[in-house]
Amino acid sequence: MPGNAKLRRSVMFQAVLLVVLMLASSNAPVGDAIWLNVPPTGTKCVSEEIQSNVVVLSDYVVVSDDHGHVPTISAKVTSPYGNNLHHKENVTHGQFAFTTQEAGNYLACFWTDSHTRGAGEVSVNIEWKTGIAAKDWESVARKEKIEGVEIELRKLEGAVEAIHENLLYLRDREAEMRTTSENTNARVAWFSIMSLGICIVVSGSQIWYLKCYFQKKKLI
Amino acid sequence: MESKWRKIWGLIGLLLLNFVNNVSSLSLTITKVDCVYEIVRSEGDIVSGNFVVVDHHIFWSSDHPGIDFSITSPGGGILHNLKGTSGDKFSFKAPRSGLYQFCFHNPLSTPETIAFYIHIGHIPNEHNLAKNEHLDPIIVKIAELREALEAVTTEQKYLKARDAVHRRTNESTKTRVIGYTVGEYILLTIASVLQVVYIRRLFSKSVGYNRI
Numbered sequence: 001m002p003g004n005a006k007l008r009r010s011v012m013f014q015a016v017l018l019v020v021l022m023l024a025s026s027n028a029p030v031g032d033a034i035w036l037n038v039p040p041t042g043t044k045c046v047s048e049e050i051q052s053n054v055v056v057l058s059d060y061v062v063v064s065d066d067h068g069h070v071p072t073i074s075a076k077v078t079s080p081y082g083n084n085l086h087h088k089e090n091v092t093h094g095q096f097a098f099t100t101q102e103a104g105n106y107l108a109c110f111w112t113d114s115h116t117r118g119a120g121e122v123s124v125n126i127e128w129k130t131g132i133a134a135k136d137w138e139s140v141a142r143k144e145k146i147e148g149v150e151i152e153l154r155k156l157e158g159a160v161e162a163i164h165e166n167l168l169y170l171r172d173r174e175a176e177m178r179t180t181s182e183n184t185n186a187r188v189a190w191f192s193i194m195s196l197g198i199c200i201v202v203s204g205s206q207i208w209y210l211k212c213y214f215q216k217k218k219l220i
Numbered sequence: 221m222e223s224k225w226r227k228i229w230g231l232i233g234l235l236l237l238n239f240v241n242n243v244s245s246l247s248l249t250i251t252k253v254d255c256v257y258e259i260v261r262s263e264g265d266i267v268s269g270n271f272v273v274v275d276h277h278i279f280w281s282s283d284h285p286g287i288d289f290s291i292t293s294p295g296g297g298i299l300h301n302l303k304g305t306s307g308d309k310f311s312f313k314a315p316r317s318g319l320y321q322f323c324f325h326n327p328l329s330t331p332e333t334i335a336f337y338i339h340i341g342h343i344p345n346e347h348n349l350a351k352n353e354h355l356d357p358i359i360v361k362i363a364e365l366r367e368a369l370e371a372v373t374t375e376q377k378y379l380k381a382r383d384a385v386h387r388r389t390n391e392s393t394k395t396r397v398i399g400y401t402v403g404e405y406i407l408l409t410i411a412s413v414l415q416v417v418y419i420r421r422l423f424s425k426s427v428g429y430n431r432i
Contacts, residue, residue, distance in 0.1 A: 035257035191401040
């Protein structure tokens with residue numbers, strides 16, 4: 001049957017492509033991609049807390065099994081101050097890249113469009129790379145004319161630097177939190193003593209006032 | 221035809237992995253059940269990751285039942301099942317390649333935010349190459365070194381998420397201390413003023429006939 005032969009050919013073509021890719025794949029560090037299910041109504045958001053001056057690279061593509069009708073989604077990325085960094089409607093794939101200006105929570109939201117609603121959940125493949133993972137090693141290799149083991153060691157060096165930076169960041173956060181804890185500790189002590197003081201003052205003034213009142217009323 | 225090419229490019233994007241790089245620690249808000257899927261390219265890859273429940277709304281009691289977490293392999297078997305946790309680490313060797321499912325289930329109706337990080341580590345070995353290709357042992361060693369560094373990074377993401385939760389608790393404590401103490405002072409003052417007013421009223425009514 002012609003339909004069967006065509007299907008078999010396309011499947012074989014894909015299988016051959018896969019095998020070729022697996023054999024010839026370079027060590028290009030492409031990030032992990034996660035799949036999410038975007039519900040037919042409502043939005044699905046992923047967020048991340050990112051420091052300032054970090055490169056963010058992301059790629060999203062709608063995954064569908066049937067070739068005829070690929071559902072479309074809309075995507076929106078906002079910075080922690082509310083600025084709109086990327087906004088696209090009715091697309092099946094897209095990508096965005098930016099350097100963070102401020103530290104905070106960056107939010108990327110996806111939702112299905114109104115005319116493809118009713119198709120159930122849409123699977124979206126999201127690739128999200130920040131910092132060292134978003135670095136373009138190909139251009140570094142080309143610019144400095146290094147390759148092979150040397151570029152791999154460079155990548156390791158980059159990874160170690162990123163780990164070091166993360167550690168410093170964690171240490172700073174821990175120092176801030178320690179300050180907050182110590183402040184709270186001091187405040188608890190002060191406020192409790194003050195509360196005792198206020199209690200005494202208030203009851204003392206009550207007694208004094210009532211005494212004056214009764215003396216005025218000539219009851220004492 | 222175009223959609224087929226798009227799908228192939230999608231597959232290329234997913235499959236051009238030899239040394240897998242890290243993904244940032246993403247946060248997801250779940251209402252009832254939410255799943256994250258990852259494709260494991262080859263059997264024997266070490267999948268490691270962690271998740272932390274960030275939005276733990278502790279109000280009067282820290283009696284939250286926690287989040288249920290489960291990992292399902294592409295064959296349908298459940299690899300890992302945790303009930304009622306507020307965060308955990310996991311690591312396993314993928315028994316087969318394919319699409320792995322990481323599901324979070326929220327027993328309560330309030331939405332919770334979960335920060336998760338999943339890393340799939342692949343060390344090239346003899347199985348993946350064609351018969352006449354030779355595997356440079358340096359490349360394998362570098363891959364192992366890379367995986368060790370990725371383990372450190374995974375741990376750091378976990379620490380970062382836990383630190384964020386701890387920070388929220390701390391700031392909430394600070395706000396509560398100030399808020400509740402000032403409220404306590406005001407209430408105390410109001411109560412004593414009301415006491416005085418009440419006593420005044422008692423005595424002003426009964427002056428004359430009824431000595432209390």
